[in-house]
Amino acid sequence: RPTDDQLRRRIAAGLGEVRVRSHGLTVDALDDAELLRQHSPLMSPLVWDLAHAGNYEEQWLIRAAQGQEAIRPDIDVLYDAFENPRARRVELPLLSPGEAQEYNARVRRRVLDHLDRAVFDSGAALLDGGFVYGMVIQHEHQHDETMLATHQLRRGDPVLREPAPPAPPPTGGQPAGTEAEEVRIPAGPFTMGVSDEPWAYDNERPAHVVRLPAYHIDTAAVTNARYLEFMADGGYDQARWWSPAGWEWRNRSGKRSPAFWRRDAGQWLRRRLGRVEPVPPDEPVQHVCFYEAEAYARWAGKRLPTEAEWEKAARHDPATGRSRLYPWGDAEPGEHHANLGQRLLRPTPAAAFPAGASPYGVRQLVGDVWEWTATDFAGYPGFRAFPYREYSEVFFGGGYKVLRGGSWASHPVSARASFRNWDLPIRRQIFAGFRCARDAEAA
Ligand code: AVJ
Numbered sequence: 001r002p003t004d005d006q007l008r009r010r011i012a013a014g015l016g017e018v019r020v021r022s023h024g025l026t027v028d029a030l031d032d033a034e035l036l037r038q039h040s041p042l043m044s045p046l047v048w049d050l051a052h053a054g055n056y057e058e059q060w061l062i063r064a065a066q067g068q069e070a071i072r073p074d075i076d077v078l079y080d081a082f083e084n085p086r087a088r089r090v091e092l093p094l095l096s097p098g099e100a101q102e103y104n105a106r107v108r109r110r111v112l113d114h115l116d117r118a119v120f121d122s123g124a125a126l127l128d129g130g131f132v133y134g135m136v137i138q139h140e141h142q143h144d145e146t147m148l149a150t151h152q153l154r155r156g157d158p159v160l161r162e163p164a165p166p167a168p169p170p171t172g173g174q175p176a177g178t179e180a181e182e183v184r185i186p187a188g189p190f191t192m193g194v195s196d197e198p199w200a201y202d203n204e205r206p207a208h209v210v211r212l213p214a215y216h217i218d219t220a221a222v223t224n225a226r227y228l229e230f231m232a233d234g235g236y237d238q239a240r241w242w243s244p245a246g247w248e249w250r251n252r253s254g255k256r257s258p259a260f261w262r263r264d265a266g267q268w269l270r271r272r273l274g275r276v277e278p279v280p281p282d283e284p285v286q287h288v289c290f291y292e293a294e295a296y297a298r299w300a301g302k303r304l305p306t307e308a309e310w311e312k313a314a315r316h317d318p319a320t321g322r323s324r325l326y327p328w329g330d331a332e333p334g335e336h337h338a339n340l341g342q343r344l345l346r347p348t349p350a351a352a353f354p355a356g357a358s359p360y361g362v363r364q365l366v367g368d369v370w371e372w373t374a375t376d377f378a379g380y381p382g383f384r385a386f387p388y389r390e391y392s393e394v395f396f397g398g399g400y401k402v403l404r405g406g407s408w409a410s411h412p413v414s415a416r417a418s419f420r421n422w423d424l425p426i427r428r429q430i431f432a433g434f435r436c437a438r439d440a441e442a443a
């Protein structure tokens with residue numbers, strides 16, 4: 001376990017880093033009008049996310065953890081996500097971008113002043129292992145990913161700088177695409193979830209044993225090229241590939257291709273953060289909803305993995321019987337492991353990152369695109385809401401599907417393979433794709 005001093009340094013660095021990233025997506029990138037505008041009814045104005053992150057930090061670090069007096073209790077109601085649906089936030093008397101920056105800085109100064117005196121092993125659950133600080137850092141990173149989805153929906157010239165040059169990702173000794181397409185995971189128990197991971201959320205807890213029958217899972221995510229085959233084969237026009245709810249979505253929405261795609265002179269183009277480019281065949285397909293993933297899988301003679309199947313493929317080490325923190329082991333994510341953290345503003349080709357493979361040889365489970373699973377978001381056996389019901393529990397049973405693995409836009413601090421994301425099965429603005437699985441023949 002890290003000492004209090006090491007934790008303080010890690011927290012201060014993490015808080016600093018996430019704020020730079022938030023500013024890069026807001027005040028450093030766009031003018032006030034663009035920050036206050038509603039770019040899509042699905043999203044908040046960017047300036048809401050910015051001040052919401054500061055307000056969350058005030059509530060959890062200044063008030064709850066440090067027991068200091070409130071700074072702006074009067075604005076809590078504006079930045080309460082449950083009080084204000086995303087589509088209505090533009091109508092609120094929000095802080096201006098300048099005021100939001102000033103407010104966030106004021107909160108941050110107080111937090112850092114007090115951090116020197118923070119004690120992490122007093123027995124207080126909120127502070128244990130620096131939990132509440134980790135929660136606030138991860139919260140802002142998650143909003144940064146949400147802000148990137150807003151950038152993706154925004155119309156207009158690109159404003160986010162592409163890292164130059166986009167380094168070709170490592171693909172291993174053999175050309176991508178020649179690895180086994182799927183692996184067989186033998187029947188047996190594995191440990192799902194975590195109990196001792198200090199910054200894990202309540203919904204990842206507790207660790208518990210799950211027994212699965214044998215199954216096959218794809219070693220890579222479904223690519224644009226494969227998805228185009230599904231489209232060319234009339235995948236969107238045949239009800240037999242779709243679940244009843246999926247077919248209804250297909251009819252109601254009129255969608256016949258992933259979001260942000262457009263056909264031009266016989267070629268498929270995609271708009272990516274304001275740039276229009278040919279759809280790259282080798283990249284994992286992105287911006288498909290759960291229903292599209294489900295239909296593709298059935299067309300391919302497969303199905304989506306359950307959440308447990310995904311996690312076993314990602315974490316279980318058959319040699320030791322242990323579950324790892326990441327597919328490659330317990331080492332923190334490095335650049336050779338996964339495409340994370342907004343380093344590239346796009347996924348890398350499927351089957352890249354051999355060094356990030358899991359013990360079963362499954363690649364890119366972490367990073368690149370979130371992966372839809374077949375599972376409804378619910379609590380694990382023994383779930384206890386902590387530290388507040390509105391992070392996870394209020395979404396249980398609400399028709400949300402679990403997504404796993406993080407995307408190119410997710411920060412490494414939330415990239416542990418036990419991390420759970422969720423969204424409605426119709427959502428396409430998130431950076432989500434999928435991989436397929438299937439039952440194994442009885443041995
Ligand atoms: C876990 C990504 C679904 O953005 O709604 C942010 C994370 N919770 N603020 C979301 C979250 C509170 C959450 N997701």
Ligand code: FE
Binds near residue numbers: 052056081
């Ligand atoms: Fe939030």
